[in-house]
Amino acid sequence: MFTARFRPSRRSVLGGAAAILATSIVRAAEPDLAGLVDMTGAAEPIGVVERQNRLVRAQALMRAANIGAVLIEPGSSLIYFTGVVWHRSERLTAAVIPAEGEPCIVTPFFEEPSVRQTLAVPAEVRVWQEDQDPLTVVAGFLRDRKLAGRAIGVEESARFFAFDGLAHALPGATLVSANPVVRGCRMIKTPAEIALMQLATDVTIAAYRWTYPRVEAGMTGAQIGALMNAATSRLGGDPEFALALIGPAAALPHGSREVGRVADAQVVLMDCGCTVQGYQSDVSRTWVHGRATAGQRKVWEQVRAAQALAFRTAQVGVAAGAIDDTVRAFYERLGYGPGYRLPGLSHRTGHGIGMDGHEPVNLVHGETTTLAPGMCFSDEPGLYLPGRFGVRLEDCFHMTADGPAWFSTPPASLDRPV
Secondary structure, eight states: OOOOOOOOOSGGGSHHHHHHHHHHHHHHTHHHHTTOOOSOTTOOOOOHHHHHHHHHHHHHHHHHTTEEEEEEOSSHHHHHHHOOOOOOOSSOOEEEEESSSOOEEEEEGGGHHHHHTTOOSOOEEEEEOTTSOHHHHHHHHHHHTTOTTSEEEEOTTOOHHHHHHHHHHSTTOOEEEOHHHHHHHHTSOOHHHHHHHHHHHHHHHHHHHHHGGGOOTTOBHHHHHHHHHHHHHHTTOEEEEEEEEEGGGGGSTTOOSSOOBOOTTEEEEEEEEEEETTEEOOEEEEEEESSOOHHHHHHHHHHHHHHHHHHHHOOTTOBHHHHHHHHHHHHHHTTOOSTTOSSBOOSOSEEEOSSSSSEEEEEOTTOOOBOOTTOEEEEOOOEEETTTEEEOOBEEEEEETTEEEESSOOOSBTTBOO
């Protein structure tokens, strides 16, 4: 058991000092951390066959949507289709996936050897020199493949200069959204993807179980988060975020700049996630340090009931927005809201998740996309009481033909939150 004690001081609220304290708490916890074992040794990375199947699926969707090719900049979608792990800069590196045949990677001449290090599918590579316009190279590939006269899809996160440059390099070209192709592939997870998300979630839950009993009076959110991240790393996950909100700060879903400290009867709300082989977890837990008040217990149970209601409502063929509507109607019957007003639920009930922590589509009012097997979502209908506290329980689920299946099991009691 880690038993370090903390005495609040003026310096501890300063940014640099807070970082030092967060580091020191991890150092003090090293004997306990040493007992944690990597859970990810057997993780199966996404293989060549699966990535090639993604391209086949994308090309089928392109043909169905009358799209001749899709342009994708660095980010999760580039990794998803090609394996290329690259950064965005003013120098364009991009993939062009045609409706037929192998994709093309366009990259600066001097970056080609580095780009090839993670290229995981058969592809042509075309380079451009520093005094050239890379979008003319993209246009040249499209002309060579006789695709310049067809609609070209642009992935939704691509920057304007790529879109605008392609429009100038291919005058008269029809540039459209690539969402029917990219979202059409990425929203439906395969068993291999779900297995990695399950493993990431298992790591996060194990890290919570290690961290929770080590939270003590006087700790700051940064210190708690540092412990959570340290445990996550020892368990084999790559930490993405570890937000710990204390007391009134828990009423702000993404926190406050003010430094709070754990004290008796204070709510502690944590929102944490990691990646395993590039796939994400996202789990939130809320508890009360010491003895909870009747009011805190009541709100916690209301959130628990709303989370279970969202899960039951999430069935194949149901519109994603209907889940949010059902939860919001339940809360309004309890006197919260109406709608997104406070006190109540000020954010969507959930979001898509996969390689990115937030992916399309969301469980939000007005979303008409219907749920299908392979889709993955968070379920997090928190309640926020400004100036007092907030409660959020967040677990993710994936859709099966028979309905939703949890990645992590929601806590049954405020007294056993993890």
